[in-house]
Amino acid sequence: MxxxxxxxxxxxxxxxxxxxxxxxxxxxxxxxxxxxxxxxxxxxxxxxxxxxxxxxxxxxxxxxxxxxxxxxxxxxxxxxxxxxxxxxxxxxxxxxxxxxxxxxxxxxxxxxxxxxxxxxxxxxxxxxxxxxxxxxxxxxxxxxxxxxxxxxxxxxxxxxxxxxxxxxxxxxxxxxxxxxxxxxxxxGRGEGPRPGVDVAGGLLLALGLGLLVAGVYNPEPQESALPSWGPPVLAAGAAVLVVFVLWEIKARxxxxxxxxxxxxxxxxxxxxxxxxxxxxxxxxxxxxxxxxxxxxxxxxxxxxxxxxxxxxxxxxxxxxxxxxxxxxxxxxxxxxxxxxxxxxxxxxxxxxxxxxxxxxxxxxxxxxxxxxxxxxxxxxxxxxxxxxxxxxxxxxxxxxxxxxxxxxxxxxxxxxxxxxxxxxxxxxxxxxxxxxxxxxxxxxxxxxxxxxxxxxxxxxxxxxxxxxxxxxxxxxxxxxxxxxxxxxxxxxxxxxPDGGPGGEPDPGRIRPAFRHTGRDSGNDSATGHVPISGRGNILGEDG
Incomplete structure (x- = not known):
């Protein structure tokens, strides 16, 4: 509805x-x-x-x-x-x-x-x-x-x-x-395999951003544009974000x-x-x-x-x-x-x-x-x-x-x-x-x-x-x-017709797919999602 x-x-x-x-x-x-x-x-x-x-x-x-x-x-x-x-x-x-x-x-x-x-x-x-x-x-x-x-x-x-x-x-x-x-x-949470959660990636991103913000915070701006600790903390933040990127490349x-x-x-x-x-x-x-x-x-x-x-x-x-x-x-x-x-x-x-x-x-x-x-x-x-x-x-x-x-x-x-x-x-x-x-x-x-x-x-x-x-x-x-x-x-x-490199189909581009609530049938067993075309939605109703 x-x-x-x-x-x-x-x-x-x-x-x-x-x-x-x-x-x-x-x-x-x-x-x-x-x-x-x-x-x-x-x-x-x-x-x-x-x-x-x-x-x-x-x-x-x-x-x-x-x-x-x-x-x-x-x-x-x-x-x-x-x-x-x-x-x-x-x-x-x-x-x-x-x-x-x-x-x-x-x-x-x-x-x-x-x-x-x-x-x-x-x-x-x-x-x-x-x-x-x-x-x-x-x-x-x-x-x-x-x-x-x-x-x-x-x-x-x-x-x-x-x-x-x-x-x-x-x-x-x-x-x-x-x-x-x-x-x-x-x-509903959907049926079939649920996506994993990248806790390590989230913590690395949070740490990197926190260091960048700390590096530009200057309680004494009359002396310099950055605080004395600014350059090393900014460098540390950038390094952590590089580690975050490397982690994201290799992580499952x-x-x-x-x-x-x-x-x-x-x-x-x-x-x-x-x-x-x-x-x-x-x-x-x-x-x-x-x-x-x-x-x-x-x-x-x-x-x-x-x-x-x-x-x-x-x-x-x-x-x-x-x-x-x-x-x-x-x-x-x-x-x-x-x-x-x-x-x-x-x-x-x-x-x-x-x-x-x-x-x-x-x-x-x-x-x-x-x-x-x-x-x-x-x-x-x-x-x-x-x-x-x-x-x-x-x-x-x-x-x-x-x-x-x-x-x-x-x-x-x-x-x-x-x-x-x-x-x-x-x-x-x-x-x-x-x-x-x-x-x-x-x-x-x-x-x-x-x-x-x-x-x-x-x-x-x-x-x-x-x-x-x-x-x-x-x-x-x-x-x-x-x-x-x-x-x-x-x-x-x-x-x-294509969603990604090499012509691989991207289901999110070819058709809308909505999270399954358990009220519908015929879901994709690989994703736990239901393709909808024109009629029906996550609530299992017309509209």
Whole structure:
């Protein structure tokens, strides 16, 4: 029945939005958080782990959790991750210092690491390849709706209650989500051999990423772009990732099995996901900082400014799915990254008097943010659809995880590296600035010199942000080129007969194959999956 699978994907979309709310909520509550836990407002770099901790947990756990969902089923993984998400929320709400706050965010991130890819894999289970982009666009829209509401949600609650209430509220929300998942999401695991789980590969990937993030975290950016331990830790992280790649080549059970898959297009598509994630996180953090440091807005006003960008994301995510369904994945991916590059160049060129700048009747600030959001939103569904089309249905869970891992790796490494660069550049640009001392001069002279000092600080901030947005525009141009190389199936042509090198058939490309729940018969004994053509689905019903 169509209605039941819609309820299932709706429940999955709800848990995706819950995780997205908490992923982005801290971008607008940093000021009350740092005041509460005793971090000086001029040393915001000390709370960078609070931002990166969630992303690191999210990225590090996701491939392994995606693989576990392929083995044990979607519903058990969603339920287990919701429980741990609640545990992480409690730890975060009780935190009184940066290490405990970071620990809570890491637990939340690890738990949230399954919610989006498992829901994406559920879409792959329930819908055939032609219909899938639209459904994935809706899931992506739920994720981006969370990103829209997250900053506003955080700012709104922090305005009337203690910021810790944000994380206590998660407990009843998690309970409601668990009820919805239990009712709607199919619980079958499939018959026949179940895929293995590459625990060693998952741990190597997590360790390598953790070392890279630790290597770029710099609590003293006024001294250098990287901390003293940065180069050796970065080298160690790179070495561990090399070991991870070698392990994946030789291991019998792999985190992402690429046998029978066109690797070049797949890796290019994952590259698009990585670069779009980096651009997204730069925008989420730096636009709010521009609002608060350059425009003099408070946290709520900064969140409201960001909504111009965030509202455009889910709208474009749905549109990108529809375009991919009609024309294939390549063109909306390439166009989205190109439009984003234009948007970031426009943002980088924001004038000093930004509040009054406009394009005729259109406010410049709003227009540039909407353009950028529309560009990044177009990419979301085509990237997911292309990757799911490259791999057999038995690997939808881990393939979906790979898409989100790439995106979140971009967010994690992008914000870590660019924040380190930005803090360093700001300290470099202001190294020779000395604030005037009021007791050494008259009141009028002090006011005049203070005005000059503040103007110089503002110029330094604008230069820092301009350079960051220039770099982001360059990443988007690279993403557009990768999208053209990635391809994806042209919906106006017949399906390709081959899915992998040497002409080996790829069942995930030739026909949709969905996870068997035990209610159907005639499954492929080798895979435990049922081919569906036109009618019937995982629920064993028409639709």
């Amino acid at each position: 169509r209605e039941r699978r819609r309820v299932a994907i709706g429940a999955g979309g709800a848990v995706v939005m819950l995780a997205a709310l908490d992923a982005y909520v801290v971008t607008t509550i940093l000021v009350p958080v740092v005041k509460d836990i005793g971090v000086p407002i001029n040393r915001l770099e000390r709370v960078t782990p609070v931002l990166t901790g969630f992303l690191l947990g999210y990225v590090a756990a996701m491939p392994l959790l995606g693989q576990l969902s392929d083995r044990f089923g979607r519903r058990p993984l969603l339920q287990a991750c919701l429980v741990f998400f609640a545990v992480g929320s409690v730890v975060t709400a009780l935190a009184g210092d940066v290490p405990l706050l970071t620990a809570g965010r890491v637990v939340q991130g690890v738990a949230g690491g399954a919610l989006l890819p498992v829901t994406m894999a559920l879409a792959g289970d329930l819908w055939d390849e032609r219909q899938r982009p639209v459904v994935l666009g809706a899931v992506g829209a739920a994720q981006e709706l969370g990103s829209v509401l997250g900053p506003l949600y955080g700012a709104g609650i922090a305005a009337v209650m203690d910021w810790r209430a944000i994380f206590w509220i998660n407990l009843p929300l998690v309970l409601l989500a668990m009820v919805g998942v239990q009712y709607a999401v199919p619980g 059970t792999r985190l992402l099995d690429l046998s029978g898959v066109r690797r070049g297009p797949l890796l290019a598509t994952l590259g698009v996901s990585l670069l779009s994630g980096a651009a997204l996180m730069v925008t989420l953090v730096d636009v709010v900082l521009v609002a608060q440091t350059v425009l003099g807005k408070d946290a709520t006003e900064g969140a409201l400014l960001l909504t111009r960008f965030l509202v455009a994301l889910p709208v474009a995510a749905v549109a990108g799915g529809m375009i991919a369904r009609r024309f294939g994945e390549r063109w909306p991916m390439a166009a989205g990254m190109a439009v984003s590059a234009i948007g970031y160049l426009l943002i980088a060129a924001w004038p000093a008097d930004l509040a009054s700048a406009s394009y005729g009747p259109l406010p410049r600030m709003d227009t540039d943010l909407v353009i950028t959001g529309l560009g990044l939103g177009l990419v979301i569904a085509p990237v997911s659809s292309a990757v799911l089309g490259f791999v057999p249905a038995a690997r939808h869970g881990v393939a979906s995880a790979a898409v989100v891992v790439a995106r979140m790796m971009g967010m994690l490494l992008g914000i870590s590296a660019l924040s380190a660069w930005g803090f360093y550049r700001f300290h470099e640009l202001t190294a020779d600035l000395k604030p005037p001392l009021p007791f050494l001069m008259s009141e009028d002279e002090f006011a005049r010199q203070m005005k000059v000092y503040n103007a110089a600080v503002q110029d330094a901030l604008r230069t820092e942000y301009q350079e960051i947005f220039w770099i982001t525009a360059g990443m988007c141009v690279l993403g557009a080129l990768l999208a053209l190389a990635a391809g994806g199936r042209d919906r106006n042509r017949d399906p390709e």
